[in-house]
Amino acid sequence: MKKWMLWLLIATLLCPLLGCSRTNNTSIWIVTEESRWDLMNGQILAVQKAFEKAHPGIKIRLDILPTEEKERSAYLQQLRTQITQGHGPDAYLLPTDNGLSLETGYLTVEPLFSDVVLAMKNGMFRDISQWYDADADLGKDSLNTAIMDAGVLEGNRYVLPLRYDIPVIYAQQAVLEEAGFDLSSLEKPLSELMQAALSTGNAYVAAGGLFTGSQALTGWINYAEDRITLTEEDLTSYIESYRRLTDTARDHYLVPMDVRSYVLGSYDKFVSIFQENNYHGAIRYPLYIGSLAKLLDYAPISQYEEGSYTLSPLKTGNGSIATVTYYAAMGSGCRNPELTYAFLRQFLSEDSQWEHNRPTKANIIIGNPPRPTHQDTSNKAQTPGLIENGWPVRTKNSLAPLWDMRRKQFYTSNMSTTDRFRYRQVGLTPLEEQWAQLLDAAIVQVRFPSTMDTALETALNTLDIPAQEIAQQFLWDLRRHISEG
Amino acid sequence: MKLQTKKAWTAFLLILPLLIGCLVFYGAPFVLVIWFSVVRGNGAATQFVGLGNYAKLMENPVFLLAAKNTLGFLAVGLALILLLSYAIALLLRSPAQRSSLLQSVVILPYVMPVIGTVILVDVLFAETGLWSKLYNLLGLPAQSWLQGSSAFWIIVLLYLWKNTGYSVLILLSGLLTIPKDHYDAAELDGANRWQKLRYITAPQMWYSVFFAGVFSLINAFKCFREIFLIGGEAPDESIYMLQHFINNSFKKLSYGKTAAASLLLTFLLCGLFALCYRFVLRKEAYKR
Numbered sequence: 001m002k003k004w005m006l007w008l009l010i011a012t013l014l015c016p017l018l019g020c021s022r023t024n025n026t027s028i029w030i031v032t033e034e035s036r037w038d039l040m041n042g043q044i045l046a047v048q049k050a051f052e053k054a055h056p057g058i059k060i061r062l063d064i065l066p067t068e069e070k071e072r073s074a075y076l077q078q079l080r081t082q083i084t085q086g087h088g089p090d091a092y093l094l095p096t097d098n099g100l101s102l103e104t105g106y107l108t109v110e111p112l113f114s115d116v117v118l119a120m121k122n123g124m125f126r127d128i129s130q131w132y133d134a135d136a137d138l139g140k141d142s143l144n145t146a147i148m149d150a151g152v153l154e155g156n157r158y159v160l161p162l163r164y165d166i167p168v169i170y171a172q173q174a175v176l177e178e179a180g181f182d183l184s185s186l187e188k189p190l191s192e193l194m195q196a197a198l199s200t201g202n203a204y205v206a207a208g209g210l211f212t213g214s215q216a217l218t219g220w221i222n223y224a225e226d227r228i229t230l231t232e233e234d235l236t237s238y239i240e241s242y243r244r245l246t247d248t249a250r251d252h253y254l255v256p257m258d259v260r261s262y263v264l265g266s267y268d269k270f271v272s273i274f275q276e277n278n279y280h281g282a283i284r285y286p287l288y289i290g291s292l293a294k295l296l297d298y299a300p301i302s303q304y305e306e307g308s309y310t311l312s313p314l315k316t317g318n319g320s321i322a323t324v325t326y327y328a329a330m331g332s333g334c335r336n337p338e339l340t341y342a343f344l345r346q347f348l349s350e351d352s353q354w355e356h357n358r359p360t361k362a363n364i365i366i367g368n369p370p371r372p373t374h375q376d377t378s379n380k381a382q383t384p385g386l387i388e389n390g391w392p393v394r395t396k397n398s399l400a401p402l403w404d405m406r407r408k409q410f411y412t413s414n415m416s417t418t419d420r421f422r423y424r425q426v427g428l429t430p431l432e433e434q435w436a437q438l439l440d441a442a443i444v445q446v447r448f449p450s451t452m453d454t455a456l457e458t459a460l461n462t463l464d465i466p467a468q469e470i471a472q473q474f475l476w477d478l479r480r481h482i483s484e485g
Numbered sequence: 486m487k488l489q490t491k492k493a494w495t496a497f498l499l500i501l502p503l504l505i506g507c508l509v510f511y512g513a514p515f516v517l518v519i520w521f522s523v524v525r526g527n528g529a530a531t532q533f534v535g536l537g538n539y540a541k542l543m544e545n546p547v548f549l550l551a552a553k554n555t556l557g558f559l560a561v562g563l564a565l566i567l568l569l570s571y572a573i574a575l576l577l578r579s580p581a582q583r584s585s586l587l588q589s590v591v592i593l594p595y596v597m598p599v600i601g602t603v604i605l606v607d608v609l610f611a612e613t614g615l616w617s618k619l620y621n622l623l624g625l626p627a628q629s630w631l632q633g634s635s636a637f638w639i640i641v642l643l644y645l646w647k648n649t650g651y652s653v654l655i656l657l658s659g660l661l662t663i664p665k666d667h668y669d670a671a672e673l674d675g676a677n678r679w680q681k682l683r684y685i686t687a688p689q690m691w692y693s694v695f696f697a698g699v700f701s702l703i704n705a706f707k708c709f710r711e712i713f714l715i716g717g718e719a720p721d722e723s724i725y726m727l728q729h730f731i732n733n734s735f736k737k738l739s740y741g742k743t744a745a746a747s748l749l750l751t752f753l754l755c756g757l758f759a760l761c762y763r764f765v766l767r768k769e770a771y772k773r
Contacts, residue, residue: 009502084521084740086528114737122739123526226545333528477719483547484733484742 115450118485125158142396150446163326163390167314175286207249208287215321239467319442325390353392521744538745570652591650659693
């Protein structure tokens with residue numbers, strides 16, 4: 001080979017190495033998950049539009065993670081490699097749950113971060129303390145302090161919680177008392193409440209005592225010491241109680257899991273079960289442990305029916321365990337932190353938190369709008385409920401504006417005619433301030449749900465294997481989760 | 486001298502493209518892994534922690550379990566495969582000299598696709614597999630063979646079945662290079678079979694045994710593919726290996742742990758390799 005050809009070959013090999021990628025300071029790269037059109041995606045688009053208008057020359061690059069399994073797996077692999085190199089996204093706006101509620105159904109996906117706290121510990125997020133602490137216009141006094149503190153690790157703020165949840169007991173006390181339920185157990189930990197539900201032998205009451213969130217368990221993970229605080233005895237006891245309640249509830253009633261776990265493609269089946277059993281969410285359960293967001297369903301009904309329901313937070317010890325359901329964080333490879341923070345803080349504003357900039361249908365539809373089907377989602381109605389099913393962290397004075405938003409949804413969401421009529425009646429009722437006490441419930445611990453929460457739900461619904469064996473397997477998985485993360 | 490320098494430069498230029506490729510695709514990533522093992526976080530959140538990641542790994546019970554399982558698998562698997570393949574190679578020595586088809590047959594399990602192997606294991610040892618059905622027929626209690634301590638031995642069996650043939654070929658080629666005259670001379674001196682094995686065969690086979698051991702070690706790590714397909718990312722405790730720990734840590738973006746675990750494994754293997762090679766060199770010293 002001639003020498004000049006050899007030098008040419010070497011130069012050709014070296015050229016790609018010497019090529020440099022320019023950092024772009026005029027764009028912000030955000031990664032988020034898919035949601036329904038008017039939920040978080042809709043809100044992010046609204047904030048994006050307003051931000052780009054206020055900052056000419058700045059572009060927001062919004063990447064919505066794919067939901068198709070293979071495509072998602074490849075994309076996550078690529079993204080994780082970029083994060084390793086320090087060229088990851090500037091910011092993340094993500095739900096903590098690994099289930100997505102989409103137009104076509106509920107979908108379980110592999111999350112980008114399997115555990116937000118572990119991601120904080122591993123340095124995936126940038127410390128934003130300097131910008132957050134200096135932000136005097138944010139109105140921090142109306143943010144829920146306990147929830148916001150969950151985004152702080154070792155004195156540094158890495159995460160901005162945007163939405164949270166606490167489990168709330170919705171109880172028809174008159175009906176429960178008639179069924180022989182011990183009403184004092186409503187103020188006690190879940191284990192005692194489950195026993196009280198079981199002792200009635202009533203399928204409807206038993207179904208209401210079923211709760212699968214990790215907030216049911218006092219112990220979970222101590223991230224500071226990298227150890228598990230959940231004991232095998234507690235977990236085995238919980239699984240056994242759950243099984244006994246499920247057996248009591250199964251023959252006579254749909255347990256909440258059956259209703260919640262409708263899968264892609266069986267939306268029509270879900271609707272037929274719904275109509276056939278004349279069932280609407282969990283309204284007709286005399287006892288139901290659900291999301292704080294359901295306050296906007298039960299409270300007006302209770303008022304309209306003159307105190308038919310009582311609402312109280314599920315207690316674990318001296319208070320409740322809360323979970324962060326949606327959060328914002330700045331990536332460790334962020335190229336323009338000041339601008340990125342300026343974008344992220346928009347999601348803590350009153351407009352974002354209280355859904356003032358949530359997209360709505362141009363015309364309010366009175367009557368029965370056709371339901372979107374799996375094949376055709378073009379006629380999308382307003383999604384009932386709060387964005388991503390979590391209460392906003394700006395809790396002070398939040399009840400009135402959110403009730404106002406919910407009332408508007410009664411006219412546009414997909415309900416049967418009977419339910420819509422009922423809701424229109426209750427929709428006229430202004431919400432009393434007594435319900436705001438729930439927003440001031442004492443919070444003893446705040447958790448970020450991880451893939452282990454989904455694993456717990458799966459473990460609870462595993463049949464034919466002894467409870468102790470399931471508990472041992474789950475604890476092994478929990479140990480792995482914290483050790484590998 | 487001038488001509489020698491010119492030749493040296495030409496030679497260097499000729500290997501430079503390969504050298505650049507090796508540096509870029511092997512050298513640079515290796516240096517990066519060392520860097521990741523001594524820091525936490527990335528980008529602007531990078532924090533130098535020194536040997537902190539290594540210290541944490543030593544206290545990590547799941548990592549220690551994975552290391553124990555991996556070393557246990559290597560110790561049991563390598564010992565068994567070398568003994569088994571040595572025995573088979575000795576048995577096949579005479580027939581192999583007559584039939585090259587025999588040599589092709591022993592390599593068949595090695596070339597079988599991974600998914601085929603996994604399907605075979607599933608058909609045999611799954612809860613509804615043939616082995617369980619046999620147990621039921623004999624009136625014995627059914628059990629899940631791929632859970633619990635039995636899973637470890639199934640993986641060892643799988644490893645032996647798949648890779649023994651490859652080691653047999655390496656050892657067989659070593660056996661066939663031993664001059665027949667040595668055996669003839671020994672026979673004249675009245676040596677029996679065991680004495681021939683001990684004083685003639687074994688001393689001349691150390692290099693072959695060493696290479697069979699190295700390739701068996703590489704194949705032992707490749708066995709992770711089968712373990713992964715059988716048990717997934719989270720297999721039973723008894724077959725949870727270092728590769729599971731490293732793979733899962735990477736997916737959970739714990740790069741410090743991933744890098745530290747990978748390097749510990751590399752240093753361990755290099756140390757083992759160095760010890761074995763030194764041993765073999767001493768054994769083969771008589772040839773020099």
